[in-house]
Amino acid sequence: MMKALAMPFRVAADGDRTRQGVVVLLLLAVMLFAACLLSLGIGPTGVGLRDLWTYATGDSASLSTQDRVILEAVRLPRTALGLLVGAGLAVSGAMMQGLFRNPLADPGIVGVTSGAGLAAVAAIVLGNGILAPVAMLLGNQFLPLMAFFGSLFNTWALYIIATRDGRTSTTTLILSGIAIGALSAALMGLLIVMADDRQLRDITFWNLGSLGGATFGRVLSILPFVGAVMVVMPFVARGLDALVLGDAAAFHMGIPVQRLKKIVIVAVAAACGSTVAVAGSIGFVGIVVPHLLRLVMGPSHRFLLPGSALGGGALLLIADSVARTVAAPAELPIGVITALFGAPVFLFLLLGKNGITTRDMP
Amino acid sequence: MISAEHVTVTRSGRKLLDNIGLDLEPGRFTVVIGPNGAGKSTLMKVISGEMKPDIGFVSYHGTSVDLCQPVELAKRRAVLPQATQLAFPFTALEIVRMGAVAQGALNPTEQARQALSRVGLRGFESRPYPSLSGGEQQRVQFARALAQVPQPVADGVPRALFLDEPTASLDLGHQISVLEIARDFANAGGIVLAILHDLNLAAEFADHLVVLNHGRVVAEGACTDTVNDEIIASVYGIAGAVGRLPAAHIPYVLPQSRHR
Numbered sequence: 001m002m003k004a005l006a007m008p009f010r011v012a013a014d015g016d017r018t019r020q021g022v023v024v025l026l027l028l029a030v031m032l033f034a035a036c037l038l039s040l041g042i043g044p045t046g047v048g049l050r051d052l053w054t055y056a057t058g059d060s061a062s063l064s065t066q067d068r069v070i071l072e073a074v075r076l077p078r079t080a081l082g083l084l085v086g087a088g089l090a091v092s093g094a095m096m097q098g099l100f101r102n103p104l105a106d107p108g109i110v111g112v113t114s115g116a117g118l119a120a121v122a123a124i125v126l127g128n129g130i131l132a133p134v135a136m137l138l139g140n141q142f143l144p145l146m147a148f149f150g151s152l153f154n155t156w157a158l159y160i161i162a163t164r165d166g167r168t169s170t171t172t173l174i175l176s177g178i179a180i181g182a183l184s185a186a187l188m189g190l191l192i193v194m195a196d197d198r199q200l201r202d203i204t205f206w207n208l209g210s211l212g213g214a215t216f217g218r219v220l221s222i223l224p225f226v227g228a229v230m231v232v233m234p235f236v237a238r239g240l241d242a243l244v245l246g247d248a249a250a251f252h253m254g255i256p257v258q259r260l261k262k263i264v265i266v267a268v269a270a271a272c273g274s275t276v277a278v279a280g281s282i283g284f285v286g287i288v289v290p291h292l293l294r295l296v297m298g299p300s301h302r303f304l305l306p307g308s309a310l311g312g313g314a315l316l317l318i319a320d321s322v323a324r325t326v327a328a329p330a331e332l333p334i335g336v337i338t339a340l341f342g343a344p345v346f347l348f349l350l351l352g353k354n355g356i357t358t359r360d361m362p
Numbered sequence: 363m364i365s366a367e368h369v370t371v372t373r374s375g376r377k378l379l380d381n382i383g384l385d386l387e388p389g390r391f392t393v394v395i396g397p398n399g400a401g402k403s404t405l406m407k408v409i410s411g412e413m414k415p416d417i418g419f420v421s422y423h424g425t426s427v428d429l430c431q432p433v434e435l436a437k438r439r440a441v442l443p444q445a446t447q448l449a450f451p452f453t454a455l456e457i458v459r460m461g462a463v464a465q466g467a468l469n470p471t472e473q474a475r476q477a478l479s480r481v482g483l484r485g486f487e488s489r490p491y492p493s494l495s496g497g498e499q500q501r502v503q504f505a506r507a508l509a510q511v512p513q514p515v516a517d518g519v520p521r522a523l524f525l526d527e528p529t530a531s532l533d534l535g536h537q538i539s540v541l542e543i544a545r546d547f548a549n550a551g552g553i554v555l556a557i558l559h560d561l562n563l564a565a566e567f568a569d570h571l572v573v574l575n576h577g578r579v580v581a582e583g584a585c586t587d588t589v590n591d592e593i594i595a596s597v598y599g600i601a602g603a604v605g606r607l608p609a610a611h612i613p614y615v616l617p618q619s620r621h622r
Binding site: 014015016017018101102103238241242244245246248249251252253254255256257294298299300 | 407410411412431432433434435436437439440441443446448449450451452453454455456457460461463464471475486487488489510
């Protein structure tokens with residue numbers, strides 16, 4: 001079992017996994033589509049497939065007014081948000097693992113999410129105070145933009161601390177990630193002490209980590225960030241592949257290594273920061289999705305990055321559907337669901353052959 | 363021609379390279395030898411454009427390496443590094459294809475296959491790189507370098523192969539095979555620069571031998587001028603070893619090319 005999970009699922013006999021990659025991408029697209037239907041259809045008032053179809057083909061009268069309001073005002077934004085958040089989380093995880101050359105690098109585990117969280121709390125608490133002019137100016141984008149800079153700062157700090165001569169040891173990565181995360185949490189605590197009642201309520205709601213309360217406003221506020229990362233993906237894929245062989249080898253193969261790293265760090269921060277801003281911290285998506293995909297399509301970022309976007313969206317929509325229904329009418333925080341199956345995968349990776357080994361021990 | 367002039371690299375107050383001048387001419391197999399810490403790998407990093415010297419400069423066919431974009435350099439020279447470990451299970455074919463893609467090959471997969479069979483690894487295409495032995499990994503990397511510069515001369519410009527200890531983890535037969543491929547590359551008009559530790563291999567394959575010690579070129583020229591008792595004793599501290607047979611009861615095997 002351990003071995004089956006660690007080794008590639010199946011490699012074509014000629015060693016070329018291009019077709020495998022394309023097939024898996026198509027399957028993931030179908031899966032994502034099905035997850036969207038599930039997310040739109042499931043809930044206290046079920047909207048059937050046929051209802052969705054007639055609605056989509058323009059016959060809006062086929063649904064009762066109540067169903068239509070639920071679909072348009074609640075489920076559509078929620079589904080769109082889940083799709084963007086899942087895609088953003090999974091892609092930021094995959095990129096980060098490529099950047100650090102380490103399958104354990106996950107924004108949630110190494111403190112990048114905490115950086116976004118700290119900045120988001122700062123935005124809520126100081127948004128009426130010293131940051132009020134900025135908040136006024138940026139409007140809807142204020143929270144995601146702050147979270148972006150928060151995670152950018154932590155990613156950069158982590159990279160500088162944990163990387164020596166272009167190499168990142170798992171131990172240093174995880175430990176410095178914990179330290180950076182703890183520092184961010186402490187600063188967050190300080191801000192919370194300063195917060196008034198209304199701000200506290202805002203922070204609590206934000207911190208629950210949920211897709212509940214999704215609006216098209218939120219969808220639009222993170223769309224530019226996640227969209228920009230999707231646009232960047234094909235341009236960094238070859239570079240991240242080459243980087244797996246090391247900084248020097250990547251340079252020898254014509255990759256402008258420093259520029260690539262800067263772009264990837266900004267992209268990770270954009271995807272991670274903006275999703276944290278709208279959905280709180282949802283853990284493990286960034287580690288589970290890329291890991292499972294590497295098993296079925298290989299580690300090449302040409303397929304891994306788009307695959308992570310599709311798979312991450314699908315996974316989060318499924319997790320959200322489960323969170324909404326399993327304890328209905330109550331709603332489980334989605335972070336609980338993702339952690340339930342994400343944490344074991346992380347442990348498995350940590351103990352596996354690419355995780356902490358005796359070589360890493362000081 | 364690739365030239366290094368007055369190259370000096372200082373780290374922590376120590377001169378790793380001290381005013382080195384070196385010309386790599388097309389059609390010539392240049393080998394650098396020298397003890398540990400002599401600056402061999404540093405020299406290769408400077409010449410490949412990976413490291414900037416504190417003083418001096420490197421030029422490719424008259425153009426300073428600083429003015430070349432990484433992507434242009436990649437088409438002119440390929441580098442075989444010392445042992446490379448991967449965190450992700452790419453297949454041998456996928457690794458070699460990266461070299462072909464760097465060259466801008468129209469059909470990188472096909473070129474990668476050809477490069478793999480040139481180093482005797484046909485049938486290894488689908489093997490995950492981490493599962494290969496050290497020597498097999500080294501040959502996959504060599505195939506990657508070959509896929510990056512498949513033609514010794516392209517568009518009238520000679521291409522270069524830089525090999526940092528290409529024989530390090532190879533058995534005797536494969537040591538010879540790898541160096542023979544490199545020699546063919548040089549004979550066809552390409553530029554080859556290799557760092558070797560085995561003086562017998564160096565003497566056999568080098569058209570031009572450079573002896574490096576404490577960051578300086580101690581001797582340079584044909585192997586008959588450079589591998590002699592005086593130089594070997596001063597650089598390695600082993601006197602009288604050149605051309606001396608081991609004691610009669612010790613069998614010895616010298617690596618020798620199959621072509622002669």
